[in-house]
Amino acid sequence: MKSEILYPGAFPMVRVDLAAGENIKAESGAMVACSPTIDIESKMEGGFLGALSRKFLTGEKFFFQTLRASRGPGEALLAPTVPGEIVILELDGVNEYMVQKDGFLAGADTIVIESKMQGLSRGLLGGEGFFILKISGKGTLVLNSFGAIHKIELKPDQEYIVDNSHLVAWSSTTSYNIEKATSGWVASFTSGEGFVCRFRGPGLVYIQSRNPGSFGAWIRQFIPVSE
Amino acid sequence: MIPNALCFGDEFPAAGAPCLVQVEEHGLTVNFASDTTDDQSESVPFSSLTVSAGGLDHDQLVVKWAGQKGERTLYLKNPDVIRAFRQAAPDQLSHSFEQAAERVRQVRHRSRLVWGLVGGVFLATVLGLWFQSDLLVEIAVSRIPVEWEQKLGESAYRDFLSHQEVMKEGPAVAALGEMTQRMTAQIPDSPYKFEVTVVKSDVVNAFALPGGYVVVFTGLMKKAESGEEVAGVLSHELNHVLQRHGLERIVKSLGIMTVAAIVFGNQQGLVGMMKQLGVELFTLKFGREQETEADLTGLQLLQRAKIDPSGMITFFERLSEKDEGRMEWLSTHPMSAARADRLKAELAALPKKSPEPFTFDWKQVQASIGSQTVVVP
Ligand SMILES: [Zn+2]
Numbered sequence: 001m002k003s004e005i006l007y008p009g010a011f012p013m014v015r016v017d018l019a020a021g022e023n024i025k026a027e028s029g030a031m032v033a034c035s036p037t038i039d040i041e042s043k044m045e046g047g048f049l050g051a052l053s054r055k056f057l058t059g060e061k062f063f064f065q066t067l068r069a070s071r072g073p074g075e076a077l078l079a080p081t082v083p084g085e086i087v088i089l090e091l092d093g094v095n096e097y098m099v100q101k102d103g104f105l106a107g108a109d110t111i112v113i114e115s116k117m118q119g120l121s122r123g124l125l126g127g128e129g130f131f132i133l134k135i136s137g138k139g140t141l142v143l144n145s146f147g148a149i150h151k152i153e154l155k156p157d158q159e160y161i162v163d164n165s166h167l168v169a170w171s172s173t174t175s176y177n178i179e180k181a182t183s184g185w186v187a188s189f190t191s192g193e194g195f196v197c198r199f200r201g202p203g204l205v206y207i208q209s210r211n212p213g214s215f216g217a218w219i220r221q222f223i224p225v226s227e
Numbered sequence: 228m229i230p231n232a233l234c235f236g237d238e239f240p241a242a243g244a245p246c247l248v249q250v251e252e253h254g255l256t257v258n259f260a261s262d263t264t265d266d267q268s269e270s271v272p273f274s275s276l277t278v279s280a281g282g283l284d285h286d287q288l289v290v291k292w293a294g295q296k297g298e299r300t301l302y303l304k305n306p307d308v309i310r311a312f313r314q315a316a317p318d319q320l321s322h323s324f325e326q327a328a329e330r331v332r333q334v335r336h337r338s339r340l341v342w343g344l345v346g347g348v349f350l351a352t353v354l355g356l357w358f359q360s361d362l363l364v365e366i367a368v369s370r371i372p373v374e375w376e377q378k379l380g381e382s383a384y385r386d387f388l389s390h391q392e393v394m395k396e397g398p399a400v401a402a403l404g405e406m407t408q409r410m411t412a413q414i415p416d417s418p419y420k421f422e423v424t425v426v427k428s429d430v431v432n433a434f435a436l437p438g439g440y441v442v443v444f445t446g447l448m449k450k451a452e453s454g455e456e457v458a459g460v461l462s463h464e465l466n467h468v469l470q471r472h473g474l475e476r477i478v479k480s481l482g483i484m485t486v487a488a489i490v491f492g493n494q495q496g497l498v499g500m501m502k503q504l505g506v507e508l509f510t511l512k513f514g515r516e517q518e519t520e521a522d523l524t525g526l527q528l529l530q531r532a533k534i535d536p537s538g539m540i541t542f543f544e545r546l547s548e549k550d551e552g553r554m555e556w557l558s559t560h561p562m563s564a565a566r567a568d569r570l571k572a573e574l575a576a577l578p579k580k581s582p583e584p585f586t587f588d589w590k591q592v593q594a595s596i597g598s599q600t601v602v603v604p
Contacts, residue, residue, distance in 0.1 A: 094233050094304075098283065153240075155235065156291075172282055173282050174283060175281065175285070202235040202243060203242065203243065204241055
């Protein structure tokens, strides 16, 4: 899987080159265009029940798509639903990332995607829901965000505080606690009460420069309410 | 080299440097992968290490030491390496090992406890809804469009009839047509178009599939002493359809996931899911409440159609007394004395209406389906 980001910025696409016979995983609905050599299969990762429980418990799409270059090499163009940056990570087999459920765009067939239950307080307060994706294995991982993606590098025991609705992905060597935001933090429009995550290194934390919930609330004020 | 750990330090990338950790007699050897130079390795004696638990779920072993180039932190996850490390480590480290292990156990225990509690409450709520009020089933059933129900019933109906000897015409078909017509005229708003078929078979049975597909066997018609008696069974079956009892049973036997699937959106999968789970429409047994409901609404329907309702009661009673023959209808419609008594009480409470007789002669209808004169032993 060779990938290249086209039109970096707010409205990017990713071009993925597939060798003959190669498979990749993609978020269902991410496909924009592809060579005629590529077949799309809707595959239920983790079996039928796994997919079903993912759908109900994480609200995530029922299927990942598998793109397969069955009839020779080819390329596919993939794009996320929301405007925002795309980032490509190379997993080395040791690094693992936790990804909030909308952050996954595509990945090599060799990466492993699991739904993972979070601790109760993290699930209730963290804003990413009780379930997040745990992505491990070796190969390319493509993430997308709402707005720009910013990488925070944490040294061992270094701490950083992040508004939870801006989280995209974080390495599993980090740990975090949920804290109630003190005044001064941008309280989210929807809850009126913000929660923040206090991350502790070592590892990487990827955040997005826009908050989907706040954006939704901002849009809503312009939509006429029918009586 | 296949790395099994991540090493953090000032000159390493923030995501950590993949490395291979090997446990030796006196310490750890850490090999770093490098494309440009030969593999670099670093050996650290056990005496200069500290260990603790860390990472997102506190399930990684964190090993720290002061290297020549500064502070080093190693995150180990591989259980084999951790086990080997633990066995080889000297006494002064084993205390911190135990502490780290204890911390992991505590975290896991606590989260198991909390999740167990949450799961228990959730399950109890769902089961409570499930068994007490059948609320979820009702919600799910109400979301299934009638066309779906018809599609479901029709495919089973056609499939069934293709293996049976169907009566296309004759006095028996005409008689059932008249009964059906009299009753459906009383339910003009019903979304169901009832289809009633007479099947030549000595089985004493009649059934209705979801969507309004009704089958009456000639065996049942031979056992009946009047048209009103057959009309009683027919009315009962029509009301199973009108109350969507079959659908309730299907949804119930398919389980909670299906109910959830229907309530929260996806109705498309129902037919496929039934096939997959091998749910047999014909073996669905109705519940006692459903039987009572079909009895009572059936009785009211007869009354409105001016068909003498006492035929229903006498036929039910007669069917339950005799156990000879193949009384299939009873196997899906368990009969009891209480059921007949209840119907009698209900009938007594209804306003009296003078019934209008059918236009056919029941004895002639029976003769046309080859019924011998019944000899009472
Ligand atoms: Zn019944």
